[in-house]
């Protein structure tokens with residue numbers, strides 16, 4: 001397996017400070033101060049606060065940023081902008097994720113915001129990903145614990161994929177990927193208490209899962225083992241409410257809802273969520289039951305209209321049982 005090169009440790013910023021010297025740093029204001037104080041005497045040539053993922057905004061940076069190695073520091077936006085500039089210019093790239101909820105450091109494409117829709121383009125492979133535990137722990141604990149969402153999604157996504165294949169819909173079943181998907185869930189269950197406590201071991205286990213999943217999506221040419229109805233639930237929630245919450249939290253909520261709709265061992269993902277301390281109760285998330293119920297009722301039509309991959313989302317019925325069980329799980 002050709003996974004992205006990565007280093008784990010507590011003093012990686014200091015040990016790799018020469019990477020920051022004379023480089024173009026693409027970062028976010030919440031993360032950069034905690035890194036800046038640790039790189040001295042190295043001095044970046046330019047620090048760009050990433051905020052614009054439109055095609056125009058990305059190309060402007062390709063044209064205007066100084067010619068230098070790129071260092072991405074922060075969350076998904078910084079990682080994605082850094083990937084784009086690196087890919088367009090073929091300059092060296094180091095990625096320093098500041099949030100464990102982010103798998104963007106282990107994926108090749110940038111999520112471009114193009115006229116209200118998200119599309120993926122690009123092909124970045126960083127020279128090195130630096131996962132600095134101390135930097136990760138400067139993030140709010142809820143963000144660390146939300147990092148499980150894009151791994152937990154394997155639970156419902158693999159089931160959706162199997163359902164779609166049985167109905168004669170593409171892409172073809174891949175036994176190895178399907179088995180890996182189950183393995184990721186059991187690895188996640190094992191690591192959940194350490195993720196809850198944000199220990200070195202917990203952060204490393206979580207990031208290793210993101211790393212392998214990112215590689216496998218590329219290798220397989222699709223993400224059906226990791227992305228399914230739980231993500232469509234999240235997108236539908238955004239349409240219904242006009243707002244969003246942490247990606248890992250809304251996806252985790254989607255896993256709870258869709259595993260119930262699938263009748264697919266719903267207690268298992270709920271146990272993992274509870275062990276990791278991922279916020280999932282409506283009060284903790286600042287959601288109302290009405291928002292969740294409206295999302296659920298809208299979802300089958302939303303998934304059909306949006307031509308999402310075939311999954312339980314297009315097929316399930318909103319029964320009183322489903323509503324009662326979901327309400328109980330998130331109260």
Ligand SMILES: [Zn+2]
Pocket residue numbers: 150231247251
């Ligand atoms: Zn996701």
